[in-house]
Amino acid sequence: MRCFALLLPLVLIAGLARAETDPADAARIASDELEAASVALAQANSARDRVKALTEVVHAYEAGLTALRAGLRRASIREAQLGRQLKAQEGEIARLLGALQSIGSGPPPVMLLHPEGPEGTARAGMILADVTPGLEGEVAKLRADLEEVVILRSLQEGAAETLQDGLAGVQAARTELSKAIADRTDLPRRYSEDPVQTALLIASTETLEGFASALVDLQVDGLEEIDLPDATAFKGILVMPVEAEVLRRSGEADAAGIRRPGLVLATRPNALVVSPVAATIRYRGPLLDYGNVMILEPQPGLLFVFAGMERVYGDAGQVVPEGSPIGLMGGNDPEIGAILSQSSDGSGHDRTETLYIEVREGKSPVDPETWFRTNKDG
Structure with a gap:
């Protein structure tokens, strides 16, 4: 269990480290994250709360894979940058190597002999003393750049196995996690869903707005009082439910000119x-053309709608804790x-799925960014 307590701090620490390291180090740190996730997965079966433990493992794998992709992207960009620099400096490098070769090709007396006599020889010696450190500095920089190229290429060539292990692990x-959720029996239940009533509601619904509004009015039998934290205390600071990038904000038109409140x-x-x-x-299940939909009610009159998932977990009436899959x-x-x-x-265009989030207060939709942190101004 101690490993699970260390997993998320590890990801955060590694994230800070990546911001301050070179591309090769960033990719290595990401590989370490994946290794830590692998260890945690091996220990998850013995965890008391397997759902929570496996959730952390999946998040750790996702963070590690994201970090590794970013590290490889930075490594690739850096290698290309060095390649362009070395290509542009081919002439200068050739002259540098020629100068070094001529300096070191003859015995010292020949090198220091000057046709103008001792005074010219002294001046030449002084010039040589000034130039040589500069040439050596250029050689050292060239050597470092070439070594970095070798390191970056080696890292990228060895990344395939690390990625394969990470993808298999996640x-x-x-x-x-899916098995653990299916076996879970410890969630409290406020009510039991009436499948007939739900089916009739879906059949009479033509829009997501209509369905959500009907849920607000829908009375459920067997409602139990279960104390939940006041959701308004988290308004404006809620963490997004999935690692993602914002494609369209509330009210922005899509390619067809359609504007949605979510x-x-x-x-x-x-x-x-x-x-x-x-x-x-x-509610959980398919709805209209939104794919699988999950509608959560943190408190009466407040609904969080998540649409577009392939698979949804849980049953209507169950109370899920914060962070639950x-x-x-x-x-x-x-x-x-x-x-x-x-x-x-350097593209990183691998975010191919879309999740729609809508927040409704009463029967009216509100901008989800009044509830969730999305780095809107970042």
């Missing part, structure tokens, strides 16, 4: 989505060759 962790996020395939707060599951994004993990290709071209 897939195993996701599979174990956020559209770009995620990597199979990314884990978690509950940002403790909440009751009001609620779903997985779809898609397929890219092949090793594709990841390395994306790294080498």
